[in-house]
Amino acid sequence: MIAVPTISELIHHIKRCPPEFLAPPVINGKGEVHTEALANDVIRMLSADLTAAKALTLTPDKRSPAELILIQICCWILTHTFFKEIDNRWLNDFLRTQLSAIAPLIKSELWIQDEERAEELARMILKCSGYIPAGETRDESLDRFDSVNTIKRLKVIEESKAAIERAKELRQKMAEKKAREAANVYSRE
Template sequence: MSKYDVFELVTYLRKCPDSFLKPSVFFSKEGIDSIALVCDTYRITGNIFLKRDFNIPADASLKAITDNHWRAIHISAWLLCHSDFRNAPVIEDKLYFFWFEELRNASAYVKFNDWITDDERAEEMVRLLLNCCEIIPNGENYDEAADKLSSINSADRHKVLKESYEAHERIMNIKREMAEKKAREAANTYGRE
C-alpha cells in the first residue's frame, strides 16, 4: 500500500499486542519499562541504534504522567513500529511533542484501550501522530487532513461540549433570575393592593 495510508495505519494500530497494554513500571513491577520503550522507538524511527540520549521529560515530569497516558504512549510505540515510520529521522524531533503534549491532552478524555478498540479513537491517534510529524496522509491535502483530525479530536470535542454546557447553564440562570424577578414584582403588586 501507499505510504502513510490512514486506513492501513489504523488497521495496524488495532492489531496492537496485549504486551503493549501493560501498565508502566512507574505503576506496576510487572509493567513495561516505558522509558526504554520510548528510547527504543526513537532508535527505530531515527535508525540510530548507538545513540544514548533522547528527548524525554525530566524525572519530576515523568512522575506526573498518569497510567492511562503511559499506556497510550505504549500503544503509540506499537504504531511507530509500522514500516512507514522506520528509518524516518525527520520525525524524531517531533515525537516528544506528540507523546508528551498532544497524547497527554487526548488521554485526558480517552481510556487507553479505546485507542485500539474504537475505530474513531484509533484514527484519532493515527491522525494526531501524522499531524505532529507534519505528514499529510496519502490521498489527502493539508486542509482535508486538518479537517478530519478536527472532526474526531477528543480534546476539541470535550471543549465544545463544555462550552455548550456552560452556555446552557447561563441561559438557565437568566431564566431563573427572570422568573424570580417576575415573582417579586407580582408579590409587590399584591402587597400594594
Template sequence: MADADELLTVWASMAPPEGETWSLARPGPALDAVAARLSSVPRSFLDDDVSIRALSGDIAGAECASAAYADDARVRRGAAIGLWLLASEEIVEPFRPSLAGAWALRAVDSLGLRVAPVVDPLDWLADDERREEAARTFLLWAGFVPAGEDRATAQALWQARDSLRRSSALAEAYAAYEHREEIARRLAEARAREAAARYSSE
C-alpha cells in the same frame, strides 16, 4: 494519577501552535494503514510494567516527554501505542513515507499527553472513531496529513473527531493555556528583538 488538565498543560507547553503544525504538514501515510497498525499493538507494549523510558530509548534512541508521566496508566499506554507505530516500521513493514523523523517523538507525546488524558488508549483499540482520532493526531504531530487528503480536509476531519474539542470544559482550559503560551512566546521574541537592537546600536 495526574489529572487531565495537568497533562494537557504539559502538552501545551511543549507543542508548537496547532496552526503552525498544520501549515507545515505534508502528505503522509494512508490513514487506514496507520489505524490498522495502531490496532495491532502487541500486548507487551501495553503491559503495566513496560518502561516508557526504556522503550523510547530502544525504539527512538531518545526519551519521549511522556516518560516523565508514565506512572499514569493512560500516559503509559498512549505513549506505548505511539512507540509501537514507530517500531512497527521495522517489525511489520515501513510506512510510505516513514513516520520516523524529527517529529516522531512529538507524535508519540501527542498520544500520551494530549489524547490519552481525554480518551483511554484502550478505547482506541476497541472503537473505530477513537482509533481514527489517535491515528490522525499521531500523523498531524509527526508532520503529516493522511495520504489523499489536503490540509483543510484533514484538519476538518481531525477536529470533528478530536475528543478534547468535544469536552467543552477541557477545551476551554486548554485554549486558555495555549493562548497564554502564545502570548509568552511573542513577548519573549519581542524582548529578544529589543535586546538585539540595543546591543547592535551600542
C-alpha cells in the same frame, strides 16, 4: 518519494497493536513495561543507530499510567515503515508533551478497539509528524481530525453545558419581578 499511508491503513496498523504494549507501565518500581526504555528503543530503531545514547527522558514516576500506556501504543504505531522514511525530530516533543492532556480522557484499550479513537490517534500522530494522510487535502485532513478530536468534542460539550446553564439562569431572572420592574421609560416606541 515518501509514501504517506492512508488513514485507514494506519488505523489497521493501530488495531494490530500487540497486547504487550498495553501492559502496566513501571511506576515507582511497580509494573511491567519500562516506558522510557521502550520509547528510546523505538527512537534508536527509527534513526537506525541501535547504540545511540538515550535521547528521551520521560520521568515515568511523574506521569499517569494512562499517559504512559498511550506512549507505549504510540511506540507501536511508530513501527510502521512510514516513520522510518521521515525526519523524526518532532518525535521527542510529541511523546513528552502532546499526550498528557488527552490520555486520561480515554480508556487505554479504546485507542485500539474503538474505530473512532484509533482514527483520532492516527490523525493526531500524522499531523504532529507534519504529514497529510494519503488521498486527503490539508483542509480535509484538518476537518476530519476536528470531527474525531476528543479534546475539542469535550470542549464543545462543556461549552454547550455552560450555554444551557446560562440560558436557564437568564430565563429565571427574566421571570423575576425585579427585572420586570424595568427602569424609567422616557418615550413611546
